[in-house]
Amino acid sequence: MADVATGVLEIVGARMRTADCKLGFATPLDSLGLSSLDILEIILDLEQRFDIEIPYNVNTKLEFDTIGALVHAIERIVAEQAGSK
Amino acid sequence: MMLQEIAAALAAPFKGDGKIDIQGIADPTNEIGASDLAVAMTPETVAALENCRARAAVVTAGCDAALDRFDAVITVARPRVALAILTHLFARPVSLAAEIHPTAIIAPDAEIAEGIGIGAFTVVGSRARVGGGTMIHAHVTIGADVTIGSNCLIYSGVRIGDGTRIGDRAILHHNASIGADGFSFVTPERGSVESAKAVGRVEVSNTGLIRVNSIGAVVLEDDVEVGANSAIDRATLAVTRIGSNTKIDNLVQIAHNVVIGENCLICGMVGISGSVKIGDRVVLGGGVGIADNVTIGSDSVIGAGSAVGSNVPAKAVLLGRPAISRERAFEQLHLVSRLRSLFADVALLKERIQVLERASQEDAENPQTADN
Numbered sequence: 001m002a003d004v005a006t007g008v009l010e011i012v013g014a015r016m017r018t019a020d021c022k023l024g025f026a027t028p029l030d031s032l033g034l035s036s037l038d039i040l041e042i043i044l045d046l047e048q049r050f051d052i053e054i055p056y057n058v059n060t061k062l063e064f065d066t067i068g069a070l071v072h073a074i075e076r077i078v079a080e081q082a083g084s085k
Numbered sequence: 086m087m088l089q090e091i092a093a094a095l096a097a098p099f100k101g102d103g104k105i106d107i108q109g110i111a112d113p114t115n116e117i118g119a120s121d122l123a124v125a126m127t128p129e130t131v132a133a134l135e136n137c138r139a140r141a142a143v144v145t146a147g148c149d150a151a152l153d154r155f156d157a158v159i160t161v162a163r164p165r166v167a168l169a170i171l172t173h174l175f176a177r178p179v180s181l182a183a184e185i186h187p188t189a190i191i192a193p194d195a196e197i198a199e200g201i202g203i204g205a206f207t208v209v210g211s212r213a214r215v216g217g218g219t220m221i222h223a224h225v226t227i228g229a230d231v232t233i234g235s236n237c238l239i240y241s242g243v244r245i246g247d248g249t250r251i252g253d254r255a256i257l258h259h260n261a262s263i264g265a266d267g268f269s270f271v272t273p274e275r276g277s278v279e280s281a282k283a284v285g286r287v288e289v290s291n292t293g294l295i296r297v298n299s300i301g302a303v304v305l306e307d308d309v310e311v312g313a314n315s316a317i318d319r320a321t322l323a324v325t326r327i328g329s330n331t332k333i334d335n336l337v338q339i340a341h342n343v344v345i346g347e348n349c350l351i352c353g354m355v356g357i358s359g360s361v362k363i364g365d366r367v368v369l370g371g372g373v374g375i376a377d378n379v380t381i382g383s384d385s386v387i388g389a390g391s392a393v394g395s396n397v398p399a400k401a402v403l404l405g406r407p408a409i410s411r412e413r414a415f416e417q418l419h420l421v422s423r424l425r426s427l428f429a430d431v432a433l434l435k436e437r438i439q440v441l442e443r444a445s446q447e448d449a450e451n452p453q454t455a456d457n
Contacts, residue, residue: 040415040418044422047423053423058411
Protein backbone atom coordinates (compact mmCIF):
# COMPACT_ATOMS: atom_id res chain seq x y z
CA MET A 1 0.00 0.00 0.00
CA ALA A 2 2.71 2.41 -1.01
CA ASP A 3 0.06 4.78 -2.40
CA VAL A 4 -1.40 5.23 1.10
CA ALA A 5 1.97 6.32 2.47
CA THR A 6 2.51 8.67 -0.47
CA GLY A 7 -0.98 10.14 -0.07
CA VAL A 8 -0.61 10.64 3.70
CA LEU A 9 2.76 12.35 3.30
CA GLU A 10 1.38 14.61 0.58
CA ILE A 11 -1.80 15.55 2.47
CA VAL A 12 -0.09 16.11 5.83
CA GLY A 13 2.79 17.95 4.15
CA ALA A 14 0.39 20.43 2.59
CA ARG A 15 -1.05 21.35 6.00
CA MET A 16 2.01 21.46 8.25
CA ARG A 17 3.03 24.86 9.55
CA THR A 18 6.66 24.25 10.50
CA ALA A 19 9.44 25.02 8.08
CA ASP A 20 12.43 22.83 7.31
CA CYS A 21 10.80 19.71 8.67
CA LYS A 22 11.32 16.55 6.65
CA LEU A 23 8.34 14.27 7.04
CA GLY A 24 9.06 10.64 7.82
CA PHE A 25 7.20 7.72 9.38
CA ALA A 26 8.65 8.59 12.80
CA THR A 27 7.59 12.26 12.65
CA PRO A 28 5.20 12.98 15.54
CA LEU A 29 2.01 14.70 14.32
CA ASP A 30 2.14 17.15 17.23
CA SER A 31 5.51 18.47 16.02
CA LEU A 32 4.02 19.95 12.86
CA GLY A 33 2.28 22.97 14.39
CA LEU A 34 -1.13 21.66 13.28
CA SER A 35 -4.31 23.24 14.66
CA SER A 36 -7.44 21.19 15.37
CA LEU A 37 -8.92 22.51 12.11
CA ASP A 38 -5.79 21.40 10.22
CA ILE A 39 -6.24 17.89 11.63
CA LEU A 40 -9.89 17.85 10.54
CA GLU A 41 -8.91 19.04 7.05
CA ILE A 42 -6.34 16.24 6.88
CA ILE A 43 -8.97 13.68 7.91
CA LEU A 44 -11.38 15.05 5.26
CA ASP A 45 -8.69 15.02 2.57
CA LEU A 46 -7.75 11.42 3.48
CA GLU A 47 -11.41 10.33 3.38
CA GLN A 48 -11.83 11.84 -0.07
CA ARG A 49 -8.53 10.53 -1.43
CA PHE A 50 -9.07 6.93 -0.30
CA ASP A 51 -12.89 6.86 -0.39
CA ILE A 52 -13.11 5.82 3.25
CA GLU A 53 -14.75 7.00 6.47
CA ILE A 54 -12.39 7.69 9.34
CA PRO A 55 -13.90 7.60 12.84
CA TYR A 56 -12.88 10.92 14.38
CA ASN A 57 -13.86 13.01 17.40
CA VAL A 58 -12.07 16.30 17.95
CA ASN A 59 -12.23 15.93 21.74
CA THR A 60 -10.73 12.44 21.76
CA LYS A 61 -7.00 11.94 21.59
CA LEU A 62 -5.93 10.68 18.18
CA GLU A 63 -5.06 7.00 18.14
CA PHE A 64 -2.26 7.74 15.69
CA ASP A 65 0.53 9.95 17.00
CA THR A 66 3.07 9.67 14.19
CA ILE A 67 2.94 9.77 10.40
CA GLY A 68 3.71 6.04 10.36
CA ALA A 69 0.85 5.24 12.76
CA LEU A 70 -1.48 7.36 10.61
CA VAL A 71 -0.41 5.47 7.47
CA HIS A 72 -1.05 2.12 9.19
CA ALA A 73 -4.46 3.31 10.45
CA ILE A 74 -5.48 4.44 6.95
CA GLU A 75 -4.25 1.15 5.43
CA ARG A 76 -6.32 -0.78 7.98
CA ILE A 77 -9.45 1.33 7.29
CA VAL A 78 -8.98 1.03 3.51
CA ALA A 79 -8.74 -2.78 3.87
CA GLU A 80 -11.76 -2.97 6.21
CA GLN A 81 -13.98 -0.72 4.12
CA ALA A 82 -12.89 -2.06 0.71
CA GLY A 83 -15.71 -4.58 0.65
CA SER A 84 -18.45 -2.24 1.79
CA LYS A 85 -18.19 0.23 -1.12
CA MET B 86 22.78 44.85 30.39
CA MET B 87 24.96 41.82 31.11
CA LEU B 88 23.85 38.49 29.73
CA GLN B 89 23.83 36.91 33.19
CA GLU B 90 21.36 39.59 34.34
CA ILE B 91 19.06 38.72 31.45
CA ALA B 92 19.32 35.02 32.29
CA ALA B 93 18.45 35.83 35.92
CA ALA B 94 15.40 37.84 34.82
CA LEU B 95 14.32 34.88 32.69
CA ALA B 96 15.10 32.46 35.57
CA ALA B 97 16.84 30.41 32.88
CA PRO B 98 20.25 28.69 32.76
CA PHE B 99 22.99 29.91 30.44
CA LYS B 100 26.30 28.56 29.14
CA GLY B 101 29.35 30.67 28.30
CA ASP B 102 30.40 34.20 29.15
CA GLY B 103 27.77 35.82 31.38
CA LYS B 104 29.58 39.17 31.35
CA ILE B 105 28.82 39.94 27.68
CA ASP B 106 27.20 43.37 27.34
CA ILE B 107 23.87 43.03 25.53
CA GLN B 108 22.52 46.21 23.90
CA GLY B 109 19.30 44.88 22.47
CA ILE B 110 17.31 41.84 21.35
CA ALA B 111 16.74 40.93 17.71
CA ASP B 112 15.32 38.32 15.38
CA PRO B 113 18.22 36.57 13.58
CA THR B 114 16.20 36.40 10.33
CA ASN B 115 16.48 40.21 10.22
CA GLU B 116 19.34 42.65 10.63
CA ILE B 117 21.15 41.94 13.88
CA GLY B 118 24.22 43.47 15.52
CA ALA B 119 27.09 41.75 17.32
CA SER B 120 25.93 43.17 20.66
CA ASP B 121 22.32 42.02 20.22
CA LEU B 122 20.90 38.90 21.83
CA ALA B 123 19.63 36.66 19.01
CA VAL B 124 16.13 35.45 19.91
CA ALA B 125 15.79 32.05 18.20
CA MET B 126 12.80 30.14 19.55
CA THR B 127 11.12 29.04 16.29
CA PRO B 128 12.47 26.69 13.57
CA GLU B 129 12.89 29.64 11.17
CA THR B 130 14.92 31.76 13.60
CA VAL B 131 16.98 28.77 14.77
CA ALA B 132 17.90 28.08 11.13
CA ALA B 133 19.00 31.72 10.77
CA LEU B 134 21.49 31.39 13.67
CA GLU B 135 24.01 29.88 11.27
CA ASN B 136 24.71 33.22 9.58
CA CYS B 137 24.04 35.45 12.56
CA ARG B 138 26.51 38.11 13.75
CA ALA B 139 25.34 38.11 17.36
CA ARG B 140 27.69 36.82 20.08
CA ALA B 141 24.85 35.48 22.23
CA ALA B 142 21.54 33.74 21.66
CA VAL B 143 18.47 32.62 23.56
CA VAL B 144 16.97 29.30 22.45
CA THR B 145 14.31 26.85 23.59
CA ALA B 146 15.29 23.81 25.65
CA GLY B 147 15.94 20.86 23.35
CA CYS B 148 17.13 23.03 20.45
CA ASP B 149 19.51 20.84 18.46
CA ALA B 150 21.17 23.60 16.40
CA ALA B 151 24.95 23.95 16.51
CA LEU B 152 25.51 26.70 19.08
CA ASP B 153 29.28 26.42 19.59
CA ARG B 154 29.95 29.59 17.64
CA PHE B 155 28.17 31.71 20.28
CA ASP B 156 30.04 33.07 23.31
CA ALA B 157 26.95 32.57 25.46
CA VAL B 158 23.57 30.82 25.09
CA ILE B 159 20.51 31.10 27.35
CA THR B 160 18.07 28.17 27.30
CA VAL B 161 14.41 28.79 28.18
CA ALA B 162 11.52 26.39 28.81
CA ARG B 163 8.55 28.55 27.73
CA PRO B 164 9.51 30.66 24.71
CA ARG B 165 6.47 32.97 24.69
CA VAL B 166 6.90 33.79 28.39
CA ALA B 167 10.61 34.43 27.77
CA LEU B 168 9.67 36.73 24.88
CA ALA B 169 7.32 38.68 27.16
CA ILE B 170 10.09 39.19 29.75
CA LEU B 171 12.70 40.08 27.11
CA THR B 172 10.45 42.67 25.47
CA HIS B 173 9.87 44.25 28.87
CA LEU B 174 13.60 44.37 29.60
CA PHE B 175 14.28 46.01 26.25
CA ALA B 176 11.06 48.00 25.87
CA ARG B 177 11.19 51.01 23.60
CA PRO B 178 11.02 54.14 25.79
CA VAL B 179 7.93 56.34 25.51
CA SER B 180 8.69 59.13 23.05
CA LEU B 181 7.20 61.85 25.21
CA ALA B 182 8.78 64.13 27.79
CA ALA B 183 7.23 64.31 31.26
CA GLU B 184 6.00 67.85 30.68
CA ILE B 185 2.97 69.64 29.33
CA HIS B 186 3.35 70.81 25.74
CA PRO B 187 2.63 74.53 25.31
CA THR B 188 -0.08 73.83 22.71
CA ALA B 189 -2.03 71.52 25.04
CA ILE B 190 -5.33 73.00 26.24
CA ILE B 191 -6.07 72.11 29.83
CA ALA B 192 -9.18 73.31 31.65
CA PRO B 193 -8.25 75.52 34.59
CA ASP B 194 -10.15 73.29 37.01
CA ALA B 195 -8.59 70.03 35.77
CA GLU B 196 -6.33 68.29 38.30
CA ILE B 197 -3.08 67.18 36.71
CA ALA B 198 -0.65 65.29 38.96
CA GLU B 199 3.08 65.94 38.97
CA GLY B 200 5.38 64.18 36.54
CA ILE B 201 2.90 63.47 33.75
CA GLY B 202 3.47 64.09 30.06
CA ILE B 203 0.88 65.76 27.85
CA GLY B 204 1.61 66.02 24.12
CA ALA B 205 0.89 68.73 21.58
CA PHE B 206 -2.72 69.76 20.89
CA THR B 207 -4.17 67.50 23.55
CA VAL B 208 -7.30 68.80 25.25
CA VAL B 209 -8.15 68.05 28.89
CA GLY B 210 -11.71 68.91 29.91
CA SER B 211 -13.18 70.55 32.95
CA ARG B 212 -12.77 68.80 36.33
CA ALA B 213 -10.79 65.96 34.70
CA ARG B 214 -8.20 64.32 36.96
CA VAL B 215 -5.02 62.64 35.71
CA GLY B 216 -2.79 60.56 38.02
CA GLY B 217 0.99 60.71 38.36
CA GLY B 218 3.23 59.09 35.79
CA THR B 219 0.54 58.96 33.12
CA MET B 220 1.75 59.81 29.63
CA ILE B 221 -0.75 61.33 27.18
CA HIS B 222 0.47 61.73 23.63
CA ALA B 223 -0.47 64.39 21.09
CA HIS B 224 -4.00 65.02 19.81
CA VAL B 225 -5.84 63.28 22.63
CA THR B 226 -9.22 64.54 23.79
CA ILE B 227 -10.18 64.00 27.42
CA GLY B 228 -13.74 65.03 28.28
CA ALA B 229 -15.15 66.71 31.35
CA ASP B 230 -15.19 64.81 34.66
CA VAL B 231 -12.91 62.07 33.34
CA THR B 232 -10.70 60.31 35.90
CA ILE B 233 -7.47 58.68 34.72
CA GLY B 234 -5.28 56.76 37.18
CA SER B 235 -1.53 56.75 37.50
CA ASN B 236 1.06 55.36 35.09
CA CYS B 237 -1.35 55.03 32.17
CA LEU B 238 -0.18 55.31 28.58
CA ILE B 239 -2.50 57.05 26.15
CA TYR B 240 -1.51 57.21 22.51
CA SER B 241 -2.30 59.82 19.89
CA GLY B 242 -5.82 60.32 18.73
CA VAL B 243 -7.55 58.68 21.68
CA ARG B 244 -10.93 60.21 22.55
CA ILE B 245 -12.24 59.82 26.08
CA GLY B 246 -15.87 60.88 26.63
CA ASP B 247 -17.23 62.80 29.59
CA GLY B 248 -17.37 60.97 32.90
CA THR B 249 -15.17 58.03 31.89
CA ARG B 250 -13.20 56.47 34.76
CA ILE B 251 -9.90 54.74 34.00
CA GLY B 252 -7.81 52.86 36.58
CA ASP B 253 -4.04 52.66 36.91
CA ARG B 254 -1.60 51.41 34.26
CA ALA B 255 -4.19 51.31 31.45
CA ILE B 256 -2.89 51.47 27.88
CA LEU B 257 -5.07 53.03 25.20
CA HIS B 258 -3.75 52.71 21.66
CA HIS B 259 -4.15 55.11 18.74
CA ASN B 260 -7.64 56.44 18.08
CA ALA B 261 -9.42 54.31 20.66
CA SER B 262 -12.81 55.81 21.50
CA ILE B 263 -13.91 55.44 25.12
CA GLY B 264 -17.31 56.71 26.15
CA ALA B 265 -19.13 57.60 22.94
CA ASP B 266 -22.94 57.42 22.98
CA GLY B 267 -24.41 53.93 22.75
CA PHE B 268 -26.32 52.79 19.64
CA SER B 269 -29.73 52.69 21.22
CA PHE B 270 -33.01 53.48 19.47
CA VAL B 271 -36.60 52.45 19.97
CA THR B 272 -39.73 52.55 17.82
CA PRO B 273 -42.84 54.21 19.28
CA GLU B 274 -44.98 51.14 18.57
CA ARG B 275 -44.13 47.47 18.13
CA GLY B 276 -41.36 47.42 15.51
CA SER B 277 -40.22 45.14 12.68
CA VAL B 278 -37.52 43.44 14.80
CA GLU B 279 -40.01 42.54 17.56
CA SER B 280 -42.37 41.20 14.91
CA ALA B 281 -39.61 39.20 13.16
CA LYS B 282 -38.49 37.68 16.47
CA ALA B 283 -42.06 36.80 17.50
CA VAL B 284 -43.53 35.36 14.32
CA GLY B 285 -40.66 35.25 11.79
CA ARG B 286 -42.40 37.79 9.58
CA VAL B 287 -42.44 41.56 9.34
CA GLU B 288 -46.05 42.40 10.20
CA VAL B 289 -45.45 46.03 11.09
CA SER B 290 -43.17 48.77 9.78
CA ASN B 291 -41.03 50.99 11.94
CA THR B 292 -42.82 54.31 12.17
CA GLY B 293 -39.89 56.23 13.58
CA LEU B 294 -36.76 55.86 15.64
CA ILE B 295 -36.57 57.48 19.04
CA ARG B 296 -33.09 58.01 20.44
CA VAL B 297 -32.25 56.55 23.85
CA ASN B 298 -29.53 58.79 25.23
CA SER B 299 -26.56 57.30 27.03
CA ILE B 300 -26.23 59.19 30.28
CA GLY B 301 -24.12 56.57 32.04
CA ALA B 302 -20.34 56.14 31.82
CA VAL B 303 -17.50 53.79 30.96
CA VAL B 304 -15.23 52.28 33.60
CA LEU B 305 -11.91 50.72 32.64
CA GLU B 306 -10.39 49.03 35.68
CA ASP B 307 -6.64 48.74 36.38
CA ASP B 308 -4.29 47.36 33.70
CA VAL B 309 -6.89 47.33 30.94
CA GLU B 310 -5.54 47.67 27.40
CA VAL B 311 -7.63 48.92 24.47
CA GLY B 312 -6.38 48.51 20.90
CA ALA B 313 -6.23 51.01 18.07
CA ASN B 314 -9.57 52.16 16.66
CA SER B 315 -11.58 50.17 19.17
CA ALA B 316 -14.72 51.72 20.62
CA ILE B 317 -16.30 51.24 24.04
CA ASP B 318 -19.65 53.03 24.32
CA ARG B 319 -21.00 54.48 27.51
CA ALA B 320 -23.98 52.94 29.27
CA THR B 321 -27.57 54.12 29.13
CA LEU B 322 -27.93 54.67 32.88
CA ALA B 323 -25.21 52.70 34.69
CA VAL B 324 -21.68 51.85 33.47
CA THR B 325 -20.10 49.91 30.64
CA ARG B 326 -17.37 48.13 32.60
CA ILE B 327 -14.14 46.43 31.52
CA GLY B 328 -12.60 44.37 34.34
CA SER B 329 -9.01 44.64 35.46
CA ASN B 330 -6.26 43.29 33.26
CA THR B 331 -8.62 42.58 30.36
CA LYS B 332 -6.91 43.11 27.01
CA ILE B 333 -8.82 44.36 23.97
CA ASP B 334 -7.34 44.19 20.48
CA ASN B 335 -7.74 46.64 17.56
CA LEU B 336 -11.08 47.38 15.87
CA VAL B 337 -13.26 45.93 18.61
CA GLN B 338 -16.77 47.30 19.19
CA ILE B 339 -18.12 47.11 22.73
CA ALA B 340 -21.65 48.46 23.03
CA HIS B 341 -23.48 50.26 25.83
CA ASN B 342 -24.09 48.48 29.18
CA VAL B 343 -21.65 45.64 28.42
CA VAL B 344 -19.89 44.26 31.49
CA ILE B 345 -16.67 42.30 30.92
CA GLY B 346 -14.84 40.55 33.77
CA GLU B 347 -11.16 40.33 34.60
CA ASN B 348 -8.29 38.90 32.55
CA CYS B 349 -10.28 38.46 29.34
CA LEU B 350 -8.72 38.48 25.87
CA ILE B 351 -10.86 40.12 23.19
CA CYS B 352 -9.25 39.71 19.75
CA GLY B 353 -9.54 41.99 16.74
CA MET B 354 -12.83 42.74 14.97
CA VAL B 355 -14.97 41.36 17.80
CA GLY B 356 -18.40 42.96 18.07
CA ILE B 357 -20.20 42.81 21.43
CA SER B 358 -23.80 44.03 21.41
CA GLY B 359 -25.57 45.98 24.12
CA SER B 360 -25.97 44.67 27.69
CA VAL B 361 -23.87 41.53 27.13
CA LYS B 362 -22.35 40.13 30.35
CA ILE B 363 -18.99 38.38 30.05
CA GLY B 364 -17.33 36.54 32.95
CA ASP B 365 -13.65 36.38 33.88
CA ARG B 366 -10.81 34.95 31.77
CA VAL B 367 -12.99 34.61 28.66
CA VAL B 368 -11.22 34.48 25.29
CA LEU B 369 -13.03 35.74 22.19
CA GLY B 370 -11.24 34.90 18.93
CA GLY B 371 -10.98 37.38 16.06
CA GLY B 372 -14.24 38.48 14.48
CA VAL B 373 -16.56 36.92 17.06
CA GLY B 374 -20.00 38.52 17.15
CA ILE B 375 -22.21 38.41 20.24
CA ALA B 376 -25.93 39.22 20.19
CA ASP B 377 -27.41 41.63 22.72
CA ASN B 378 -28.27 40.63 26.29
CA VAL B 379 -26.34 37.34 26.12
CA THR B 380 -24.30 36.06 29.09
CA ILE B 381 -20.92 34.37 28.52
CA GLY B 382 -19.66 32.22 31.42
CA SER B 383 -16.16 32.56 32.88
CA ASP B 384 -13.25 30.74 31.21
CA SER B 385 -15.14 30.18 27.96
CA VAL B 386 -13.22 30.16 24.70
CA ILE B 387 -15.07 31.22 21.54
CA GLY B 388 -13.32 30.39 18.26
CA ALA B 389 -12.57 33.03 15.63
CA GLY B 390 -15.46 34.12 13.46
CA SER B 391 -18.15 32.57 15.67
CA ALA B 392 -21.56 34.15 16.13
CA VAL B 393 -22.97 33.77 19.65
CA GLY B 394 -26.74 34.13 19.85
CA SER B 395 -27.56 32.58 23.22
CA ASN B 396 -26.12 32.23 26.71
CA VAL B 397 -22.84 30.34 27.06
CA PRO B 398 -22.02 28.30 30.19
CA ALA B 399 -18.68 28.58 31.98
CA LYS B 400 -15.67 26.84 30.44
CA ALA B 401 -17.48 26.22 27.15
CA VAL B 402 -15.49 25.89 23.93
CA LEU B 403 -17.64 27.10 21.05
CA LEU B 404 -17.18 27.45 17.33
CA GLY B 405 -19.23 28.35 14.27
CA ARG B 406 -22.13 30.46 13.07
CA PRO B 407 -24.25 30.03 15.11
CA ALA B 408 -21.70 29.09 17.74
CA ILE B 409 -22.08 25.50 18.95
CA SER B 410 -19.79 23.25 20.97
CA ARG B 411 -16.45 22.63 19.28
CA GLU B 412 -17.15 18.90 19.25
CA ARG B 413 -20.49 19.36 17.45
CA ALA B 414 -19.04 21.95 15.07
CA PHE B 415 -16.27 19.57 14.01
CA GLU B 416 -18.72 16.69 13.70
CA GLN B 417 -20.93 18.81 11.42
CA LEU B 418 -17.98 19.82 9.23
CA HIS B 419 -16.96 16.18 9.06
CA LEU B 420 -20.45 14.97 8.11
CA VAL B 421 -21.05 17.75 5.57
CA SER B 422 -17.80 16.84 3.83
CA ARG B 423 -19.11 13.28 3.47
CA LEU B 424 -22.30 14.41 1.69
CA ARG B 425 -20.68 14.02 -1.74
CA SER B 426 -20.03 10.32 -1.19
CA LEU B 427 -23.41 9.95 0.53
CA PHE B 428 -25.20 11.34 -2.55
CA ALA B 429 -23.18 8.98 -4.76
CA ASP B 430 -24.11 6.04 -2.49
CA VAL B 431 -27.80 7.00 -2.56
CA ALA B 432 -27.74 7.30 -6.39
CA LEU B 433 -26.16 3.85 -6.59
CA LEU B 434 -28.73 2.38 -4.20
CA LYS B 435 -31.60 3.94 -6.19
CA GLU B 436 -30.20 2.38 -9.35
CA ARG B 437 -29.94 -1.02 -7.68
CA ILE B 438 -33.46 -0.77 -6.26
CA GLN B 439 -34.82 0.09 -9.72
CA VAL B 440 -33.09 -2.97 -11.17
CA LEU B 441 -34.53 -5.15 -8.41
CA GLU B 442 -37.99 -3.62 -8.83
CA ARG B 443 -37.91 -4.22 -12.59
CA ALA B 444 -36.81 -7.82 -12.04
CA SER B 445 -39.53 -8.31 -9.46
CA GLN B 446 -42.13 -6.79 -11.78
CA GLU B 447 -41.03 -9.05 -14.65
CA ASP B 448 -41.26 -12.05 -12.31
CA ALA B 449 -44.80 -11.02 -11.35
CA GLU B 450 -45.80 -10.63 -15.00
CA ASN B 451 -44.19 -13.96 -16.01
CA PRO B 452 -44.67 -16.31 -13.04
CA GLN B 453 -43.76 -19.35 -15.14
CA THR B 454 -40.32 -17.91 -15.95
CA ALA B 455 -39.83 -17.13 -12.29
CA ASP B 456 -40.71 -20.70 -11.29
CA ASN B 457 -38.16 -22.08 -13.69
